[in-house]
Structure formats: structure tokens, C-alpha cells
Amino acid sequence: MIEFEHVNKVFHKKKERIHALKNVSFTVNKHDIFGVIGYSGAGKSTLVRLVNQLERVSEGKVVVDGHALDTYKEKELRAVKKEIGMIFQHFNLLNSSTVYKNVAMPLILSGENKNDIKKKVEEMLAFVNLSDKIHQYPDELSGGQKQRVAIARALVTNPKILLCDEATSALDPATTSSILDLLKRVNQTFGITILIITHEMGVIQKICNRVAVMEQGEVVEIGNVKNVFSHPQTSTAKNFVSTVINTEPSKSLKAVFNHRPDQNYIDYKLFLETEQIEQPILNELTQKYQLNVNVLFSSMSTIQEETVCYLWLRFEKDQHFNKDIIEQYFQNKVITFEEV
Structure with missing residues (x-):
């Protein structure tokens, strides 16, 4: 579904050269809930932004559904990006628009029929348990409700892939748990492949089936979640696992x-x-x-x-x-x- 093939990303800032990603290669399989974990500056967010082309690779390839993203023309790329939904840490909602309009916005911009938009928006709000908030504004919602609106907006275009960039970092533990349960239901109900970027091992523990551990732009460990939790190979992975589970005596x-x-x-x-x-x-x-x-x-x-x-x-x-x-x-x- 998503393949990273020897991906390098270099940012140039004045005279400084920042090597954000270094020879990253791994595959996210169809229907995976795949977690990428690392400390701040590990390159996680840069990696996920390559999938929806908010950033372009310096070297290597990002392949989605068998097609390298850099081979598409602009019009073709827009069609591909409609199949990739994204939710963010700070929700990215329009405060001046109702919940209905926030969720409907991708369909409005695509010129969809009003009746079809209404049906789809109502369906998605029911799925995220926010039907009663349809005419309210983001400022009237809790953090968890805002993220549910963002998830509904991401789902309204029927994406094949959902990207989550620190989607629970701004939420309290109970709300985080409910959002993770919702993401798991998204995966199971719609068969959507989910790529989660996080610095919280509890997120990986709860819903991911596979995980990549990143450090300073490199993938230092990768495997199914049970294997990484049972026998972490690197100090970074061990440190993350120890934040959620006592795997060894003090x-x-x-x-x-x-x-x-x-x-x-x-x-x-x-x-x-x-x-x-x-x-x-x-x-x-x-x-x-x-x-x-x-x-x-x-x-x-x-x-x-x-x-x-x-x-x-x-x-x-x-x-x-x-x-x-x-x-x-x-x-x-x-x-x-x-x-x-």
C-alpha cells in the first residue's frame, strides 16, 4: 500500500543543510495500523508529509498502490491525494464554520452534488457519534469532539489511507483512548490503512499491529508490535517500551x-x-x-x-x-x- 524506498529528505536553511530522513525503507501493508514512533526531531512528521506530498523526497521513492508519487502529473496527483485523508494534532478546523461545513468542505471544493454532500456528511457524523453537534461551531466543542470532526472530515472522501500526525498528543488520557478506539473502528469498518505518527508508546501498544522506531532520521528498528515489545533491539525502542510497561526490574x-x-x-x-x-x-x-x-x-x-x-x-x-x-x-x- 505505502512503500518507502531508500528515501532521503534534506532541508536547506540559509547555509545549514538538515538531513531529516536518511535512507528510509519500509512497507506499510494494506489494512495495517502502522505506527512510526520517535523522539522530537526523529523525522516522523517529515516522513508522513511525503505520503500526501506536502513535502517531496530529495532522493528515493514513495510508492502508493504501486505507483511512485513523483511520476504523477499535477491533475493525477490531486486525484490520488483525495484517497489520502489526514488528521493533525491541532485539528485544523475552520472556527467560523459549523461542524457540518467543516466536514463537508472537501466535497464542496470537489464540486459534489449538495444532496450527496448532505448524505455523506450526516453518515460520517453519525459514525463518529457527533450527529447532535452538526450545527455547532468548533469553539463549542471539547478537544475530543474536535478531533472526531477532523476524522469525519478525513473520511468523507472515502480515502484508502488515513495519516495521523500526533493526532492524540493534545488530548487527555481518557479522550486519547476513545479516539484510538474510533481509529481502530475506522480500520475495521472501512478497511482503511492507517499510518500513525506518535511519540507515545501507549498509542502503539493499543492499536498498531506494526511499528517502526526512528532516531535522527533513520529507522533503527521495525517489526510487529508484539516482537518489538517482547524483545526490543535498540536502546531507543527499549526506552519507549519501558514508558508503558515494566519489562524488567528496577x-x-x-x-x-x-x-x-x-x-x-x-x-x-x-x-x-x-x-x-x-x-x-x-x-x-x-x-x-x-x-x-x-x-x-x-x-x-x-x-x-x-x-x-x-x-x-x-x-x-x-x-x-x-x-x-x-x-x-x-x-x-x-x-x-x-x-x-
Whole structure:
């Protein structure tokens, strides 16, 4: 659906050359809710602005539905952009216009029939649960209601793609949750591919199925959300995951664990998916293999409505200890693990 092929973007500001994106390559599949996360200045917003051509690449290609955007003529590009909706952090609504007119604006500018516009606007406002606000003005709405208006406006042209640039950053936690639920319903109801730009890992955790982690203009990690949450490879990804989930014990707790001078033990960090949590792992390790095992740390969380568990185990190197047996056991159970 959306492909970034060796994309570079350079901004020239006076004598300064800012390399905002560096050789970015990845694919957003059809029907994905794909998250791009990174700290301020990572290049996230520049990346999303390339998809609707608010910015042009310096090098490389952005391909939508199999066609490179830079190959379209201006008229053709306008038609393509109608299939790409966008919502912003600060809503971008016209305060002097009613909710109805804000949602209708893309259709009005396209010269659509008034009756068709009315039908479509009413349909979209009903979808976002704002039918009763149709004649009100943006200043009379809450932040969450304003963002729902913006979502309705983005949907009114029947887009294939919805771009969300920090769409929940200006909202409180409860309102953020409701907007994310709405975006998930958009994806499921209309089959729209959603590309979300955010600096909040909770957004990724709740609705995204895949994620790219960006740092200083580069994609430093990419994968499905469960894999990134279970085994982040980079310090940036680890820092983001730790903001929403306790994946490991604190430094002070680790100091308590590691006070023993003999080092006559080995520790493992496990990631258990929903169906694995109910398995009698500790019983089997202790009774079947007679291993001396202690639980150092355990934490449970929810990723896309599925419960997962982070578990740290310590095995004593006594007469029954066998590292190969332990690791083979984890592999047979298809448990993600690493020695720590």
C-alpha cells in the first residue's frame, strides 16, 4: 500500500543543510495500523508529509498502490491525494464554520452534488457519534469532539489511507483512548490503512499491529508490535517500551538480585503470550527436571487486548542444572527468552 524506498529528505536553511530522513525503507501493508514512533526531531512528521506530498523526497521513492508519487502529473496527483485523508494534532478546523461545513468542505471544493454532500456528511457524523453537534461551531466543542470532526472530515472522501500526525498528543488520557478506539473502528469498518505518527508508546501498544522506531532520521528498528515489545533491539525502542510497561526490574532491585559474590546461577528474561501464561512452566521446570528456579520479577500488561507477561527467572547451578535442557524447554514451548 505505502512503500518507502531508500528515501532521503534534506532541508536547506540559509547555509545549514538538515538531513531529516536518511535512507528510509519500509512497507506499510494494506489494512495495517502502522505506527512510526520517535523522539522530537526523529523525522516522523517529515516522513508522513511525503505520503500526501506536502513535502517531496530529495532522493528515493514513495510508492502508493504501486505507483511512485513523483511520476504523477499535477491533475493525477490531486486525484490520488483525495484517497489520502489526514488528521493533525491541532485539528485544523475552520472556527467560523459549523461542524457540518467543516466536514463537508472537501466535497464542496470537489464540486459534489449538495444532496450527496448532505448524505455523506450526516453518515460520517453519525459514525463518529457527533450527529447532535452538526450545527455547532468548533469553539463549542471539547478537544475530543474536535478531533472526531477532523476524522469525519478525513473520511468523507472515502480515502484508502488515513495519516495521523500526533493526532492524540493534545488530548487527555481518557479522550486519547476513545479516539484510538474510533481509529481502530475506522480500520475495521472501512478497511482503511492507517499510518500513525506518535511519540507515545501507549498509542502503539493499543492499536498498531506494526511499528517502526526512528532516531535522527533513520529507522533503527521495525517489526510487529508484539516482537518489538517482547524483545526490543535498540536502546531507543527499549526506552519507549519501558514508558508503558515494566519489562524488567528496577536498578535497585537488580542490585539486590546481584549481591551474591559466588555467581553460581544463571538468569533468563521470558516473554509469555496469552496462551503461554496458563502453562505450568515453573511446575514442569522444578518437578520434571528437578531444577532449582526462583522468580525474580514478573509483570503483566495488555498489547492490543491480549494479555502478555514479562518474567525473570533465576536457575541455581546445582547438581541438576543443565543449561541445554532449560533452553531446549523454552524453545519447545516457543517461549521468547534471553539470558540476562
